[in-house]
Amino acid sequence: WRKRSAKRGLPRRRGHSDTVELADTLAHTAADTSTRPQARASAESPVQRVMTTPEVALEPPAFGVAGCGVLGAVISSFLFGYSICVLNSCMDLIAVALEWCGNDWQSDCIGSRTRQGLVNASLYLGAAIGALLIGRPTVAALGSRMQLVASSANFAIGALLAALSVSSTMLVIARFVAGLGLGVSAIAAPLYIAEISPRERRGINAAMHGVFITLGILASIALGIPQGPPPQDALHPLAGLDSYYWRGLLGLPLVLSFAQMVWFTALYPTDPPSLLVQRDRVEDARDVLFSIYGMKASASAGVGDREQAALALQLKELCMAVDEAKKVPRIKVVQAIGDKKYFRFAVLLGVGLAAFQQLCGINGLMSYSNSLFAEAGIPASSLTLASTCMATANVFASLLSSRLVDNLGRRTLLLIGSFCQTVAMALLMVAMGLESSGLGPSWLAGLVAVVCFTVFVMSFSFGLGAVTWLYLTEIYTMEIRGPCLSACGVINWLSSFVVVFGTRFLTLASACCIFGIVCFVGFLGTYLWVVETKGCSMDDSPVTPRSGRASSTLLTPTGSPRGEYTKMGAGDDEDDDDSDEEGPESGGRAKRAAA
Numbered sequence: 365w366r367k368r369s370a371k372r373g374l375p376r377r378r379g380h381s382d383t384v385e386l387a388d389t390l391a392h393t394a395a396d397t398s399t400r401p402q403a404r405a406s407a408e409s410p411v412q413r414v415m416t417t418p419e420v421a422l423e424p425p426a427f428g429v430a431g432c433g434v435l436g437a438v439i440s441s442f443l444f445g446y447s448i449c450v451l452n453s454c455m456d457l458i459a460v461a462l463e464w465c466g467n468d469w470q471s472d473c474i475g476s477r478t479r480q481g482l483v484n485a486s487l488y489l490g491a492a493i494g495a496l497l498i499g500r501p502t503v504a505a506l507g508s509r510m511q512l513v514a515s516s517a518n519f520a521i522g523a524l525l526a527a528l529s530v531s532s533t534m535l536v537i538a539r540f541v542a543g544l545g546l547g548v549s550a551i552a553a554p555l556y557i558a559e560i561s562p563r564e565r566r567g568i569n570a571a572m573h574g575v576f577i578t579l580g581i582l583a584s585i586a587l588g589i590p591q592g593p594p595p596q597d598a599l600h601p602l603a604g605l606d607s608y609y610w611r612g613l614l615g616l617p618l619v620l621s622f623a624q625m626v627w628f629t630a631l632y633p634t635d636p637p638s639l640l641v642q643r644d645r646v647e648d649a650r651d652v653l654f655s656i657y658g659m660k661a662s663a664s665a666g667v668g669d670r671e672q673a674a675l676a677l678q679l680k681e682l683c684m685a686v687d688e689a690k691k692v693p694r695i696k697v698v699q700a701i702g703d704k705k706y707f708r709f710a711v712l713l714g715v716g717l718a719a720f721q722q723l724c725g726i727n728g729l730m731s732y733s734n735s736l737f738a739e740a741g742i743p744a745s746s747l748t749l750a751s752t753c754m755a756t757a758n759v760f761a762s763l764l765s766s767r768l769v770d771n772l773g774r775r776t777l778l779l780i781g782s783f784c785q786t787v788a789m790a791l792l793m794v795a796m797g798l799e800s801s802g803l804g805p806s807w808l809a810g811l812v813a814v815v816c817f818t819v820f821v822m823s824f825s826f827g828l829g830a831v832t833w834l835y836l837t838e839i840y841t842m843e844i845r846g847p848c849l850s851a852c853g854v855i856n857w858l859s860s861f862v863v864v865f866g867t868r869f870l871t872l873a874s875a876c877c878i879f880g881i882v883c884f885v886g887f888l889g890t891y892l893w894v895v896e897t898k899g900c901s902m903d904d905s906p907v908t909p910r911s912g913r914a915s916s917t918l919l920t921p922t923g924s925p926r927g928e929y930t931k932m933g934a935g936d937d938e939d940d941d942d943s944d945e946e947g948p949e950s951g952g953r954a955k956r957a958a959a
Contacts, residue, residue, distance in 0.1 A: 422674060424562035425658040432632050433509075433560035434569050438576040439624040440512055440549035443519050443617050445580025447487060447546055449730050449755075453588025453748045454610035455480050456734075460594055460602045461610070462532060468602060469595040477868050479532040484731050485865035486536045490543020491550065492857035494518070498548050499850025501694070507639040508556035511548050513628050518545025519621035527615030542617070543857075551853045554833040559636035562656050563901070567834070571766030574830040578762040581730060582755040587613060589752065593744040637679070638842075641686045650679055685903045689842040695918055697851045700844050706916035710907045711848055713893055714836050718852035720886040721828045722859035724785060725879030728867030729817060739872045740796075740813035750814050758821045765826030773898040774831045774838075775890070781827015782887040785820050789880030792816040796873045813872070838897045839907040843919070 424430065451458070456471040464476040497503050498511060506514065522542025529535045554573045561569040592606050637656075640649035654660060654675055700707035729736065733754065734747040742750055768777060795812035799805075840848045867875060895906045904910045913919050 429655045430561045434557050436627040437553045437556045438572050440553040441573045441576035442580040445577035446584045449581045450584040456594040457606050458610050469598050471594040481865045481868040483535045485861045486539040487543040488857045488861035490540040491547035492854050494544040494547020495853025498551050499847045504846045507635050508552045509635050511552035513625050515545035515549035516621040516624045519617045523615050523617040527611045551849050558837045559638050567769045568766050570834040571769045571830050575762040578758045582759050585751045585755045588748050641682050695844050697847050703916050703918050710839050714852050715855050718856040719859045721832045723882050726824045727860050728863040736872050741810040754818045757818045758825050761822035761825040765830035773896050774835050775894045775896040777827050777831050778890045781823045782883050784823035786883040788816040788820040789876045793876045839905050841908050
């Protein structure tokens with residue numbers, strides 16, 4: 365192996381001692397690595413990547429540079445939750461104000477239900493298109509920070525149009541425009557958080573995306589408490605606060621989206637290190653990486669400075685990963701599905717998980733919780749209060765998940781969450797059955813509905829809500845991350861469109877049955893196919909490990925220099941023992957094997 369390596373200019377195999385020695389010297393060579401990335405990367409093969417890191421306990425600051433980035437990104441998360449539930453408390457009042465039933469007091473008729481379904485679901489149709497756009501090369505080249513700025517502009521325009529709406533058509537257009545921003549930010553926000561966060565805090569920072577979604581949901585429902593129930597007859601027409609308050613609810617995202625644009629363009633215009641390396645700004649990436657850990661990059665660090673060496677090693681690995689990604693042509697999702705030995709499982713797993721997150725019914729139940737609670741027997745005056753209690757419990761569940769995602773792991777939380785969602789729907793079905801058959805008290809269904817809905821959304825928050833997009837960013841390598849996240853976003857939002865539009869025409873019992881079955885099937889799928897990714901590098905997950913790249917027909921095509929190198933390096937480890945005694949005959953065999 366050593367003779368062949370010398371002839372071909374390849375490195376010898378490294379042991380752990382070699383790795384530690386390399387890490388000690390990286391602090392001296394980091395400046396050269398950052399200023400000459402292309403020259404160094406072109407002279408090195410993929411095997412030169414150091415597969416282990418120095419055993420240095422890095423302690424990044426709890427807030428710092430990464431915290432500022434997370435703070436700006438979670439504004440999109442808040443707008444996410446606010447947008448999907450803001451109509452829950454005011455939709456019936458809007459139907460009366462705009463006379464969708466042909467009079468000034470009625471809110472529930474076929475025409476009104478159809479318009480309500482379209483207005484609610486148009487947000488998700490726009491989100492599907494926004495998720496599709498984020499996978500286009502032009503939008504992907506902006507980077508996650510500028511994608512968040514663009515999504516804020518869409519949120520602002522949509523909020524302004526919604527606040528000024530005078531018809532259902534204008535509301536549909538407003539929600540669709542806001543949905544474009546939602547589709548972009550739903551992918552860009554968790555991706556930016558994952559990229560700007562240090563490895564040691566990526567899990568808890570990524571969980572903030574879910575926490576602020578739940579805070580947005582809570583705010584959208586709680587702000588609707590001042591409103592009263594819709595009129596019950598023609599003698600009590602809509603008047604006072606109820607006739608205009610909904611416009612303020614729909615226009616509130618204008619303020620938050622403007623604040624996010626100012627934050628990311630003027631106050632904190634910081635891109636993550638991975639994007640800076642892709643743009644050949646390695647010196648800037650080095651500065652950002654060190655500042656994330658609360659350190660200042662120094663080319664004159666001593667040999668004993670293990671923290672500097674560990675960060676220099678991270679930068680070196682990132683440069684090599686980017687260099688490898690640049691050598692591979694753009695990979696489409698269809699091509700990745702055809703790569704059955706490496707990419708196919710990751711693509712199908714991600715698509716399935718993205719669909720499951722919405723098909724479980726969470727957005728349908730949250731969007732129409734007031735109507736479903738009314739069907740369960742809760743008084744009209746207490747509907748928004750009941751939904752607010754459910755949303756408050758949802759926030760606490762998200763805060764808990766932020767502590768558990770890096771402790772229990774992604775797979776465990778998905779299993780627990782989907783199982784609890786299944787149990788919650790099953791219990792509610794039993795309670796509804798007892799109430800309809802006269803075996804239970806009249807108040808049972810209403811109480812059980814609030815409890816089971818609360819358990820359902822809490823289980824979603826620390827399971828599918830907290831883990832899904834973090835998991836998707838971890839299982840896709842840099843070559844396919846953008847297109848695959850875009851495809852998952854499209855599937856996710858189309859699933860939500862179907863759920864939200866269809867739920868408006870479901871009864872409480874039928875909704876529980878359908879969503880309970882979906883949750884049980886998702887639980888089985890999670891148990892069978894989801895692989896734990898806790899603590900892994902974003903470019904070396906158990907689903908798409910670096911060690912398996914040689915099996916990919918897209919990354920190592922037959923007949924390429926990289927494919928030839930893979931064949932040569934596939935020999936047994938015993939070659940190391942007798943490589944010094946190899947003669948011309950063995951050398952000929954090596955050449956014939958390479959050919």
